[in-house]
Amino acid sequence: MRKRLQDPRQAAEIVAIQALSFIAGDPERLGLFLAETGIGPETLRSSAADPQFLISVLSFVLRDDATAKAFADSVELHPTNVAAALQVLEDKPWERDTP
Numbered sequence: 001m002r003k004r005l006q007d008p009r010q011a012a013e014i015v016a017i018q019a020l021s022f023i024a025g026d027p028e029r030l031g032l033f034l035a036e037t038g039i040g041p042e043t044l045r046s047s048a049a050d051p052q053f054l055i056s057v058l059s060f061v062l063r064d065d066a067t068a069k070a071f072a073d074s075v076e077l078h079p080t081n082v083a084a085a086l087q088v089l090e091d092k093p094w095e096r097d098t099p
Contacts, residue, residue, distance in 0.1 A: 011088075012084075012089045015075070015077070016085060016089065017054070018075045019060075019082070020044070020054075022061070024044065032060075037060075039053075058082065058086040062086060065079075068083075
């Protein structure tokens with residue numbers, strides 16, 4: 001039985017890490033991603049701890065419908081769930097609390 005996640009941010013981070021693995025699994029896609037982000041392959045693992053980096057991962061996957069569908073299919077999610085994960089990561093609750 002799968003353990004159900006209660007924290008939407010944790011679930012969104014897991015989706016982003018899965019997306020990073022998906023990107024890394026295709027040399028051409030990985031090359032494009034690295035070129036766009038300006039990071040090197042040696043820093044991928046450490047970059048995964050940065051919330052802004054995770055946003056860039058999901059943004060990269062979602063910008064192309066075919067890539068978004070391929071990724072969503074690979075992790076058995078609907079593409080709208082991938083988009084929702086991006087929205088959760090982009091949400092900054094501390095900005096809502098200020099007048």
